[in-house]
Every structure is written in C-alpha cells, then in structure tokens.
Amino acid sequence: MAKADVILAGLGGSDNIVEIEPCITRLRVVVNDPGLVNDAVLKSAGTFGIVRSGSAIQVVVGPEADTLAEDIEDLR
C-alpha cells in the first residue's frame, strides 16, 4: 500500500478527515474523532512524529508534505 494510503488509514479514513493541509514538514489535519487516529499505523507509514491537540493532529512527514497532501486528497 502506498504511503498516502497508510497515512489516510492512520488518520481514521477519509470520513474522519475534516481538513488536511501541508505545512513545509507537516500535515496539519482536523479530524472528526481523534480517537480514530492510530499512532502506530501512522508510524508504520514512515512518519516521524505525531502532535495532538484535541481534533487537530499534526503528522511530521518531512519535505514531501506537499506531495503527500495532494496524494491523500486524490484518495478521498
């Protein structure tokens, strides 16, 4: 499975994502249910860290954040 697919799954799937935005080295995501976000799955995609603040989730992915955000948008 491609990296974008794994990240999307780790974020709880398409329906869980309210908004996703790349920001240099991170994906900034707003989710419906933070309980559906799975750190282990996100880590298995080769991401470098997760910062949580309520329904706002930031996934550290490195400089490919732009590309990944586009790929994830395409999957939704």
Place this chain on the structure above:
Amino acid sequence: MSGTLLKHRQIRNYLRALATHELRVGDAIPSERELCERFSVARMTVRQAVDALVVEGILTRVQGKGTFVATPKVDLQMRLTTFEEEMTRRGYRASSTVLAADVRVPPGDVADALGLDEGQHTYYLYRIRFADDEPLALEESWLPVALFPGLYDPAPPQSLYATLAERGLPPDWGEDTIDADEVSRHEASQLGIDPERAVLRIARRTFSGTVATIYSRSVYRADRYTLWVPVLAPNLPSASHSVRFVRESSSRS
C-alpha cells in the same frame, strides 16, 4: 531613482558605516542638523534614514538625549546552516569550547526523537558557542552511535554537519521548536550573564532523508539574538501552483 531617495540611501549608508566601523556601542551619532548640512537635505530626509536604521536595530533613540549606536543583536534564522556559517556571514569570528564529549544513553525524549530503542547509545556533545569570544549559546547534541561509528576517533569533529555530509548523510531538513525561558543558574554562569535573564531554547531534530541524524538543544541569549522567520501564506492542496511556490521558496539552505 529620485534625488531624495538617493540622498536617503546615502545618509543611511554613511550612518551604517559610521555605526559599524568608527563609533562604538553607546556613542552618539551626529546631530540631525549636522547631517542636514553635510548632505544638503531637509530634516525629514535625515529623520527617515535614521528611522530605517533604528528599525534595523543598528541605532537606538533615547528620549530627550539623542540617537546612539545600539548594542547589536544577531538575527538568527532557522535554517540548516552551522553556527559557524551563520556567524561568519554576519562578520563574527565563530568558535566553540567543548564542555563534554562522550558516549551515553540519551534521555527518553531524545531517544524518541532519534527513533532509538531504549538503551541505545548516542555520541553526546556539549559546547559553548562564541562570536568574537563572547559566549552566545550553549548547545547539547546527540547522534546515534549506530549511524556514526567512530565519530569521536580520534577526537570529536569540529563541524557535525560537515562530518555528516562526509559520511553520506548530509542534513537536508529538520524541525526546530523554540521556547522562551529564564536561564538556569548553571547556564548563566557558562554564558557569563546574570541569573534569571531571558533565553531562547531551541530544540532541533535534523534529518537526512528519512533518517534522524542529530537531536540538539540550544540555549541562546535573548539579549543578543533576534529570531527572524520568513513567513508565507499557507498553501492549499487544491492550488498546485501555490504548492510549488511554497516548496521552492521555503527550501532551506
């Protein structure tokens, strides 16, 4: 370019040269009247040139007393450059003193940041950073031993970034987090500043591709540093042209 603009620039360059080469910190600059006469311009033009240098932090106005050469702050941009490069670019002579260099098991949060399992070892480096022999910052660094076997043989490298590049893991991206804090008693004595002064604490994780190569924690004197951050509007995934724009213009050194 209009004559006034040209004059404005001339005055600014004159004052900048005066402040950086001839006068010392705290010295008064020539009065507005003297400058008006020297450059044959209106007082307004002189004032604007001085204003520009006050904004730059080169001069400082003291109410009722006049305009003086300011204590320079070093503008620090968050980039993947070395301390030495940043200081050299600003005309300072950079140097370091190594306070500790050993192999150790890092604290848990450092191990996490480097993707290490519990008990895995790191090269630890603790340095004071100087600009023109004045201590500006303290820096602790941790590098996974597994990535850099023999890093300290025969001695810790002068430049970590240069050594990483030599070993095929050039730093190409990272993240900094910056916190304002008071200096600790111990840090104050190392930096030669009074206790309870403000500092900037900068934690950096440096990557080469997908590999976390260095985790560092620095303490910068707030009285000597201005943090400079270029900002851009956030890009939206739907607008691919702006995505490209942001990627290109934000690519760090």
